[in-house]
Amino acid sequence: MTTISDIDLSDNTHPASPSFEAQFRAANEHARRKAQLTRLTLNILGLMLFIAIWEVIPRYSDWVNEVLFPPPSTVLQAFIPMLTSGEIGRNIAISLQRAGLGFAIALASGIMLGLVTARVRWLQYLTEPLLHGFRAIPTIALVPLCVLWFGIGEPSKVVLVAWGAFFPIWITTFIGVRDINLIYLRSAACLGASRRDTLLLVVLPAALPFILSGIRQSIAVSLIVLVAAELSGASAGVAYMMSQGHQLFRVDIMFIGLALLGTFGFLADRVFVALARWLFPWYAAS
Amino acid sequence: MSRGTASLIDVSGVSQIYAGRDGAPTWALRDVSLQIGDGEFVCLIGPSGCGKTTLLHLIAGFLQPSRGSVAFQQQPILGPGPDRGVVFQEYALFAWMTARQNVEFGLRAKPLSRGARRQLALDALGRVGLLAAADKYPHELSGGMRQRVAVARALVVEPKVLLMDEPFAAVDAMTRQTLQDDLLRLWKETGVSVVFVTHNIDEAIFLAQRVVVMAPHPGAIVSERIIDADYPRDRGSAAFGELYGSISGELTNGTRRAA
Known part of the structure; x- marks a missing residue:
C-alpha cells in the first residue's frame, strides 16, 4: 500500500509542486507570445508585399501606365x-x-x-x-x-x-x-x-x-x-x-x-x- | 411548525384565460383559491401546464387575473412591487452589473447614502456566502452562485414574501441541496414568507410547511398537505418516503387524467 511518505516530495517535477506550475505558466505565456508575434509579422509582411508589388509593376512593366497608377x-x-x-x-x-x-x-x-x-x-x-x-x-x-x-x-x-x-x-x-x-x-x-x-x-x-x-x-x-x-x-x-x-x-x-x-x-x-x-x-x- | 396564521396572500376564485394561437381561449387556471400565511413556506408542485408559474406571476403582479381576485395584505395586487421579491428560474441577474451592483440595484429606491447601500449589499452577499464574489460579473459565476446572488438581491429590499419560480431547476443535484439548506436558513433568519414553485417532489417535501399539488387542463389545485416535520428534514426517513409516494401518486393521476 502506498502512503504519502512513499511519494518523493523533493522531486520538483511532481505535478503538484509550485515550480511545475511556474514552468507550465511560462511555457503557456511563451506559446501565446509566439502566436501573437507570428500574426503581427505576417500582417506586416502582407502590407509590405502589397507595397512592393505596387512599386514594381508600374515601374517595370509596360502594361501599367505610371501616370495613371503611380507607385x-x-x-x-x-x-x-x-x-x-x-x-x-x-x-x-x-x-x-x-x-x-x-x-x-x-x-x-x-x-x-x-x-x-x-x-x-x-x-x-x-x-x-x-x-x-x-x-x-x-x-x-x-x-x-x-x-x-x-x-x-x-x-x-x-x-x-x-x-x-x-x-x-x-x-x-x-x-x-x-x-x-x-x-x-x-x-x-x-x-x-x-x-x-x-x-x-x-x-x-x-x-x-x-x-x-x-x-x-x-x-x-x-x-x-x-x-x-x-x-x-x-x-x-x-x-x-x-x-x-x-x-x-x-x-x-x-x-x-x-x-x-x-x-x-x-x-x-x-x-x-x-x-x-x-x-x-x-x-x-x- | 406553522408560523403565522394571519393571511398574507389571498387568492380567491381566480381563473386565468389566455388566447391560444388560433384565438381559442385556454384556461391556465380555473377557479383557484389559496391562502398563504405570514412567514409560511409553501410549495406549489405540479407538471408543466398546471398553472403554478401563472399563479406565482399573479401574486407577483406580472399578470392580472381574468376572474377572481388576488390580494396582498388585504389589498388587491395592481402590479409588481418591492414587498414581493421574485427569484426566477432563468438567470435574471443584470449581466452588465457586478454581483454587488445587482444587489444594490433594489436599494436605489430607498433613501440611503451610497455607502449605506454598498454596506447593505455586501452584508446580503455575505449572508449567501458570496462576499468574495462581490465584484464579479454574472458570467464569471457558476449557476448556483448566480442564484445565490439572485436570492440576495431579492431579500436585500426586505420583501414580505419571496416568490421563487423553480429557482434551483438548472443547477446540479449536489449544488441544489446546498442551496435548499441555505434557503431554509435564510427563511428562518428573516421570517419572510416563501412561495416556491417546483416540479421536484423531493424538493417540496424537504422545504415546505405546506405542499399544494396542482394538475393541468385546466390548472387547478388537487390537494394541500401540511408537513409538520422538524427541520432539517431527513430524506431517508420513513415519513419522507411515505409523503413522496403519496404526492407522486397524486401527480401521476392528475397528469394521466389530463393526458
Whole structure:
C-alpha cells in the first residue's frame, strides 16, 4: 500500500509542486507570445508585399501606365510637401470635424428616438412608416437636394452625415429595446425601480449589444456620406483634395486621399472596439 | 411548525384565460383559491401546464387575473412591487452589473447614502456566502452562485414574501441541496414568507410547511398537505418516503387524467 511518505516530495517535477506550475505558466505565456508575434509579422509582411508589388509593376512593366497608377514612392514624394505645408493636416481636420459633428448628432438623436419609439407603442405606430420609408432612401441620393437647401458650406455636409448615420443607430436601438428580455423588466419592477433607473440602468444596457453594432455601422456610413458630400462641392476636406487631384490630373494626390480615408475608417473602427471593451467589460466576455 | 396564521396572500376564485394561437381561449387556471400565511413556506408542485408559474406571476403582479381576485395584505395586487421579491428560474441577474451592483440595484429606491447601500449589499452577499464574489460579473459565476446572488438581491429590499419560480431547476443535484439548506436558513433568519414553485417532489417535501399539488387542463389545485416535520428534514426517513409516494401518486393521476 502506498502512503504519502512513499511519494518523493523533493522531486520538483511532481505535478503538484509550485515550480511545475511556474514552468507550465511560462511555457503557456511563451506559446501565446509566439502566436501573437507570428500574426503581427505576417500582417506586416502582407502590407509590405502589397507595397512592393505596387512599386514594381508600374515601374517595370509596360502594361501599367505610371501616370495613371503611380507607385508608392511617387505618392510619397507628393505627400511630404503637402504634409509639411499643412495642407493635408487642414483637410483632415475639416473632414474629421464634419464627420464627427454629423456622427455625434446621429448618435444622440438615434439613441433617443430608438428608445422612445420602442417604448411608446402609439409613437412607434405613428412613426414607423416614415422612419422605414426614409431609411430606404440611399443617403447619397439626397446630396444634390441638400446642396440646394443648405449650400456648399459646412451645414450641408454635417446634415448629410447626420442623416445617413442616424438610421443604423435608430434601428438597432429600436430593436434592442423592443426585444429586451422581459425578465429584466420584471426584475426591475419587483425591486421597486423608478422609471428613470429602469430606463438608464436596465433598458439601455440590455440593448447595448445592438446599439453598439449600429454605432459601428454608422461610423462606416459617416465616412461614405462625407466623401459623397465633399465631392459634390466643397472648398476643403480630404475628398475635396481628391477631386482637385482629379481636375489637375494628379493621380498621386488621389491616392493620398484614398490612403487617408482607408486609415480613418480603420482607426475609427479600432478606436471604437477598444472603447467598447474598456467601457463595457461585461459585454465582450458575456 | 406553522408560523403565522394571519393571511398574507389571498387568492380567491381566480381563473386565468389566455388566447391560444388560433384565438381559442385556454384556461391556465380555473377557479383557484389559496391562502398563504405570514412567514409560511409553501410549495406549489405540479407538471408543466398546471398553472403554478401563472399563479406565482399573479401574486407577483406580472399578470392580472381574468376572474377572481388576488390580494396582498388585504389589498388587491395592481402590479409588481418591492414587498414581493421574485427569484426566477432563468438567470435574471443584470449581466452588465457586478454581483454587488445587482444587489444594490433594489436599494436605489430607498433613501440611503451610497455607502449605506454598498454596506447593505455586501452584508446580503455575505449572508449567501458570496462576499468574495462581490465584484464579479454574472458570467464569471457558476449557476448556483448566480442564484445565490439572485436570492440576495431579492431579500436585500426586505420583501414580505419571496416568490421563487423553480429557482434551483438548472443547477446540479449536489449544488441544489446546498442551496435548499441555505434557503431554509435564510427563511428562518428573516421570517419572510416563501412561495416556491417546483416540479421536484423531493424538493417540496424537504422545504415546505405546506405542499399544494396542482394538475393541468385546466390548472387547478388537487390537494394541500401540511408537513409538520422538524427541520432539517431527513430524506431517508420513513415519513419522507411515505409523503413522496403519496404526492407522486397524486401527480401521476392528475397528469394521466389530463393526458
